[in-house]
Amino acid sequence: MNLTHFGHACVLAAFEASAGGTRLLLDPGTYSAGFEDARDLDAILITHEHPDHIDVDRLPGLVKANPGVRLIADPGASARLREAGIDHEAVSPGDAFTVKGVFVAVMGGEHAVIHPQLPSVSNNAYLIDGRLLHPGDALVIPPGPVEVLLVPAGGPWMKISEGIDYLREVEPSTAVPIHQAGLANVHQQLHHQLLRALAPEATDIQVLELGVPTAFPGDSPKKTVSGRKS
Numbered sequence: 001m002n003l004t005h006f007g008h009a010c011v012l013a014a015f016e017a018s019a020g021g022t023r024l025l026l027d028p029g030t031y032s033a034g035f036e037d038a039r040d041l042d043a044i045l046i047t048h049e050h051p052d053h054i055d056v057d058r059l060p061g062l063v064k065a066n067p068g069v070r071l072i073a074d075p076g077a078s079a080r081l082r083e084a085g086i087d088h089e090a091v092s093p094g095d096a097f098t099v100k101g102v103f104v105a106v107m108g109g110e111h112a113v114i115h116p117q118l119p120s121v122s123n124n125a126y127l128i129d130g131r132l133l134h135p136g137d138a139l140v141i142p143p144g145p146v147e148v149l150l151v152p153a154g155g156p157w158m159k160i161s162e163g164i165d166y167l168r169e170v171e172p173s174t175a176v177p178i179h180q181a182g183l184a185n186v187h188q189q190l191h192h193q194l195l196r197a198l199a200p201e202a203t204d205i206q207v208l209e210l211g212v213p214t215a216f217p218g219d220s221p222k223k224t225v226s227g228r229k230s
Contacts, residue, residue, distance in 0.1 A: 005208040007032040008181035022100040027053040031181040041066040046073035047136025074124040112157040139166040152179040
């Protein structure tokens with residue numbers, strides 16, 4: 001499995017061992033860059049309707065550049081896509097589907113609370129191949145161990161202490177921080193340091209270089225400089 005982080009919540013997951021390879025792009029939103037050049041995509045998965053997770057203006061070009069790609073979204077984002085006249089599939093927690101041999105289970109239900117006076121929106125978490133979890137904007141607990149957790153590092157709906165407790169509860173082999181574009185660079189670094197320092201002993205923290213594919217083997221990855229706890 002290779003992962004490429006395009007900033008904020010947008011991650012490309014490539015499973016080259018499956019038949020012909022399978023490429024899934026998650027949450028191409030307005031805070032992310034470079035995903036519009038992605039090719040040979042098999043599916044685009046949207047967790048929820050907020051613009052930092054779905055860029056309706058750039059999606060049509062991305063879909064056109066990837067003939068046959070499946071665009072799959074939660075109910076809230078589905079409504080936005082219908083309004084924009086963009087063909088897609090809607091899925092909800094409890095659903096499951098397969099993309100070229102890669103099994104995807106839909107979890108979650110609701111976006112984490114930003115403020116009680118704001119309306120709640122739906123949020124899908126995607127558990128991919130039983131190995132990779134993208135929780136969207138909620139701290140969704142998987143039904144069992146996961147190899148890689150895309151752990152939110154910041155947002156108006158969370159404190160970093162909540163991200164740390166989430167990481168400790170899931171206890172993945174590797175955690176990749178995402179959802180940090182709203183933080184100043186100095187605060188991104190601080191949150192990453194806190195995640196490293198307070199992660200479970202068995203968990204690596206890997207901060208991915210933007211736009212660069214990173215390989216994740218089937219077993220626990222070896223510790224790297226970027227993954228050491230400070």
